[in-house]
Amino acid sequence: QVRLVESGGGLVQAGGSLRLSCLASERAFRSYAMAWFRQTPGKPREIVAAIARNGDARSYVGSVQGRFPISRDNAKNTLSLQMNNLTPEDTAVYYCAARQTLSAERFYLGSEYDTWGLGTQVTVSS
Secondary structure, three states, X not given: OOOEEEEOOEEEEOOOOEEEEEEEOOHHHHHEEEEEEEEOOOOOOEEEXXXXXXXXXXXXXXXXXXXXXXXXXXXXXXXXXXXXXXXXXXXXXXXXXXXXXXXXXXXXXXXXXXXXXXXXXXXXXX
């Protein structure tokens, strides 16, 4: 099973940017649909963005649409989330998630993911 390791979190002022990365442990990365989730204390984990195996099909939660482009590099086994114009409401632990799928063009938006990283903390100060 693929292992996922997130990096790139940290403390940033409102209006700033961060770039999160998720490194997958195997070359079969290209066979996984991927996503970023986030969670704050006392709240359920919510999806932020999802991307299909081929990198073409993508989806975003409304609050990050236009600010957090998701991308992947299948040659480098890497998923990325470029976070721009951050607000304090974006403060959360961000998780990378994977689901192996035969469909190259499908992304998933809910509980279908079965492999998770340990998360990286993002804190946005006002």
